[in-house]
Amino acid sequence: MDTAQQRLNDAFRTRKKAGRIRQQNEANIIRAAEVEFAQNGYKGTSLNAVADRAGLPKSNILYYFKSKFGLYGAVLADILEMWNQAFNDAIVDSDPAEVIYSYIESKIQYSFTHPLASRVFAMEIIQGAPHLEKYLAQDLYNWIEERSQVMQAWIDSGRMKPVAPAHLVFLIWSSTQHYADFGTQVAWCLGREELTEEDFQVATRTLSSVILGGLGLELPERARG
Amino acid sequence: MDTAQQRLNDAFRTRKKAGRIRQQNEANIIRAAEVEFAQNGYKGTSLNAVADRAGLPKSNILYYFKSKFGLYGAVLADILEMWNQAFNDAIVDSDPAEVIYSYIESKIQYSFTHPLASRVFAMEIIQGAPHLEKYLAQDLYNWIEERSQVMQAWIDSGRMKPVAPAHLVFLIWSSTQHYADFGTQVAWCLGREELTEEDFQVATRTLSSVILGGLGLELPERARG
DNA sequence: GTCTATAGATCGATAGAC
DNA sequence: GTCTATCGATCTATAGAC
Numbered sequence: 504m505d506t507a508q509q510r511l512n513d514a515f516r517t518r519k520k521a522g523r524i525r526q527q528n529e530a531n532i533i534r535a536a537e538v539e540f541a542q543n544g545y546k547g548t549s550l551n552a553v554a555d556r557a558g559l560p561k562s563n564i565l566y567y568f569k570s571k572f573g574l575y576g577a578v579l580a581d582i583l584e585m586w587n588q589a590f591n592d593a594i595v596d597s598d599p600a601e602v603i604y605s606y607i608e609s610k611i612q613y614s615f616t617h618p619l620a621s622r623v624f625a626m627e628i629i630q631g632a633p634h635l636e637k638y639l640a641q642d643l644y645n646w647i648e649e650r651s652q653v654m655q656a657w658i659d660s661g662r663m664k665p666v667a668p669a670h671l672v673f674l675i676w677s678s679t680q681h682y683a684d685f686g687t688q689v690a691w692c693l694g695r696e697e698l699t700e701e702d703f704q705v706a707t708r709t710l711s712s713v714i715l716g717g718l719g720l721e722l723p724e725r726a727r728g
Numbered sequence: 729m730d731t732a733q734q735r736l737n738d739a740f741r742t743r744k745k746a747g748r749i750r751q752q753n754e755a756n757i758i759r760a761a762e763v764e765f766a767q768n769g770y771k772g773t774s775l776n777a778v779a780d781r782a783g784l785p786k787s788n789i790l791y792y793f794k795s796k797f798g799l800y801g802a803v804l805a806d807i808l809e810m811w812n813q814a815f816n817d818a819i820v821d822s823d824p825a826e827v828i829y830s831y832i833e834s835k836i837q838y839s840f841t842h843p844l845a846s847r848v849f850a851m852e853i854i855q856g857a858p859h860l861e862k863y864l865a866q867d868l869y870n871w872i873e874e875r876s877q878v879m880q881a882w883i884d885s886g887r888m889k890p891v892a893p894a895h896l897v898f899l900i901w902s903s904t905q906h907y908a909d910f911g912t913q914v915a916w917c918l919g920r921e922e923l924t925e926e927d928f929q930v931a932t933r934t935l936s937s938v939i940l941g942g943l944g945l946e947l948p949e950r951a952r953g
Numbered sequence: 954g955t956c957t958a959t960a961g962a963t964c965g966a967t968a969g970a971c
Numbered sequence: 972g973t974c975t976a977t978c979g980a981t982c983t984a985t986a987g988a989c
Contacts, residue, residue: 524972543856547771549964552814560974562967571965622854629854630767630915640916648812649915664941669917670934677906678899687903688853691865692872709895716889717938749954774982785956787985796983 507638508583515568515576529567529577532557534653536578541622544630545575575634579627583622583639589613590646599657600720606634607675607711614683647672662705664719671682671718731809732863738799740793754792754802757782761803767848769855770800800859803851808844808864814838815871825883825945832900832936833951840928841909844909871895889944896943903935 535557550571554561570575586710614621627635639640646667654668682689682703690698692701708726760782764773771794775796779786793799813896814834839846854862907914907928915923935952942948 543771544769544851544855545772546768550966551964561965562975563973566972569966606968623910625854626769629850629909630769632912633941643913643916644919654952664937666937667930667934670931671938673906673910673914673917673931674903674935674938675932677902677910681898681902684850684854685898687857688868689898691868692898694869705892706895706898709892710899713891713896713899713942714938716944717940717942719941775984776982788955788959790984791954794984906976 506583506587507635507642508580508587511576511580511638513582515573525567528559528563532559532564532567532574533578535582536574537581537619537623539576539603540547540575541619541626544626545634550574568705572634578623579635582617582624585613585617585620586624592687597652597662599718600715601723603675603715603718603720604711604723604726607679608707609677611678611682611703613711614679614681615688615698615700618683618686621680625680625684636714665718666718675710678714679706682706731808731812732860732867733812736801736805736863738810739907740805742797750792753784753788757784757789757792757799758803758806762797762806762848765803766844766851766884767801769851770859799858803848804860806949807842807849810838810842811849817886822878824879824943825940826948828900828940828943828945829936829951832904832939833932834909834929835900835904836932836935837912839904839906840923840925843908843911846905850905858894880929881888889942891943897937903939904931909929 532553533625535551536548538556539552542548543552548571550561550564553574556565557564564574568577589606632639650672652664652666654671657663658665658668682698686698689702690696693702695702711726715726757778763781764777768777769775773796775786775789778799779789782789784832789799793802814831852858857864875897876893876924879888879896882888883890883893907923911923913929915921919925920927936947936951
């Protein structure tokens, strides 16, 4: 299957013989770059800052990734890989309540485990996605189209209250990613330094309760109590 | 009243006698800066780009705003002014359905009329809000605290399904701002070049239907049909 | 008030020693 | 493979002519 993430990887990853040292260094650099890109955006990030954070000289960065843009592409490819994963896990069953609950749960879990990746992706989109357009625009359209047909079928057979399916997906994306992207603001509102695992549990309960309830669906067994 | 927006203004706006020319030039510069900051973030924006967009020489920018940071502060102050406005309009009535519906409607309207302002604010928060912390953190905590008490009272008197009030606010913020901040992605998903006014109407209907429904509330009269 | 010129720092990227 | 040195471009900010 030809995914956006694979096309990005093909375009930007060096993918040489991948010796152990190279693999380790690349991972180390990408981790550092993720922090910097999340904090300062693409233009605002300097290779110097990435190099300092990774504990390597600047030219080492440019040895593994042939340009700043190549490094950014590698970071985005890693992120898209996880996004696609969440995508594919989302709709495998056909019970609306179970599918939607699982999707909310997995997206919030992702916000908890990968807040920086979510932020880099968010900044790219907010800035108009200048680097992702040709890798993502068509994929997203097709993905939403397929899922919308499934949801419309649920609605037509009376298993779910009628809503615009695509906008329901936007609602789930936005409300779950919020805990990663706007985590700073959420933490301020709750009077904390950082969000706790319990905050994410309350988020899962609140979002699933309101959204499933608003669709006329019952919470799955495992989500109650 | 001492608002975050006023404190920002006091700190960064020159606020000289405000002759007509100065007023016009400042507004022109802020409009140009808003576009650049939304597209490239704080670090990624150059005064040169702002000056070019405003059609003025670079040093003119630094005459009106004494530094890049001062210009950014002025842009944020303008944005916070609008945010506070939406804040204050939100809770004046005491019918839960009416209050929440109005809030959703006004936030989506704001996403439609001021997408760039929303994006600048979003990028600032995603980056950890390094420039806003001392102006906003305490205000947000107090604001949420007050509203949470109102909502908790609604819940305790059985007028609304029990949910975590602060998280309900996060849900409304995230889902409505999504149409401004992630407008590019939403447009891709809908197969459009740009979002239309009708898209925002569908968004209002979908979000209010799901959220109010999930809280066990009826849509207000004017929202039906 | 408005502009040109430029200082001083930092940027991405490359050359070349080891 | 890894590092130092450095180029040319671009950045914020200031000085000073008009």
